[in-house]
Amino acid sequence: MVLLSFDIEEFDMPFEYGKEIAFEDQIAISRAGTIAILDLLDRYDVKATFFCTVTFAENIPDLIKRITETGHELASHGYYHSDFKPEHLLQSKRKLQKLSGVEITGYRMARMMPVDEKEVQKAGYVYNTSINPTYLPGRYNNFHISRTFFRKNEVLQIPASVSPVIRFPLFWLSFHNLPLSIYKFLAQWTYKKDNYLNIYFHPWEFTDLDDVERFGFPGYVRKNTGTKMIKRMEQLIAWMKAKGYPFGTFHDFIQTI
Template sequence: MVLLSFDIEEFDMAFEYGKTISFEDQISISVTGTTAILDLLSKHQLKATFFCTATFAQNAGQIIARILADGHELASHGYYHSDFKPEHLKASRLELERISGVEVKGYRMARMMPVDEEEIARAGYSYNSSINPTWLPGRYNNLHVSRTWFYESGVLQLPASVSPMLRFPLFWLSFHNLPLWLYEHIAAQTIKKDGYLNVYFHPWEFTDLHDKERFGFPGYVSKNSGTDMISRMDQFMTWINREGYKSGTIQSFVNTL
């Protein structure tokens, strides 16, 4: 089963590279990218999970409405993308539920950073997908964590997928920089071994990120962004269907366990 997920948020990643973007542009860029994602999912008749910050939902009600109307899952990505306090866990869930009118069961921490599992449980979530079980200098050091789903503090943990050998991460940066055929080959190996693939992307990847003066991104971040990313995702979704892989929301997968 292929679990496509998208972290939809106020686009603040350029802050990490010393650039400033107005709040209006942060929302606008993410709305544009999310619309492209929803169009692709509709074209290929695939379902996905959208991890959304409360701040983005407050400023993009039409996007939230379409996510639900198209049969996708809404989950929490925190209250703000660049600010976190433990109380934001419950507050973001309640705000998303208020805006959407649906129950929110899943959580993903911004930037896949560590989060206290007991706090996750107390905030009322049934699953957490905030772990990238690999090693990346300066970002992740999770080689000790299970590659596949497990329970902790009564909450189902669903790490992002990595390859069975060497734990090569199949996250968004790999999708941008590997030849697509190679990414698909590793993805197929992972599905064969684990029975599922859990991969995540962001809406701003589906907009043009090459303006270094504006965004400050290095080439490995901006590569294959914008229309190139839309094309690659179109091809990847075609591959999912051609291979006969079932796709669904994370909650639908959790319900099978």
């Protein structure tokens, strides 16, 4: 099963590159990207999981309704994207349930940073997908963690997909920068080995990020964004469908294991 997911959040990433961006623009850019994603998923009849911050959800009630009413899964991405306290685990779960009217069972920490699994369990989550089981300088050092799903503190841990052996990450940056043929090769290798893929993206990737003066992003972040990203994602989904890979939400996946 292909677990396609999107971390929908206030677009605060320019702060990491020394740029200011108004809150209204953060919401508007992520909103535009989320609409592009939903339109694309509709065209290919694909169901996905949307990990949403409360801050973003409060500003897009119509899209939260669209996500839940069209069969996608809504999960928690925390209360804020740039601030975390352990109490936000339960607070975000409850608030998202109130805003959406659906049960929230999954969690992903902002920026895939470490989170205390005991606190995740205490907050009542069924699964946590906050682990990138690879090594990225200055960000992750997770070679010691299982590549594939496992249980810890009664919570199902579902790491992001990395290739067998070399643990090459299949996350959003790889998708932007690798030739699509190489990304497909790694995805196929991983799917054959694990029988599932867990790959994630963000709504702002589906908008034009080429304005260096405004966003400050280096080339490897802004490469293949906007309409190029939409086209690449269409090609990936069409290729996966042609190979017979089923798509599903994390909730769907958990029912099969």
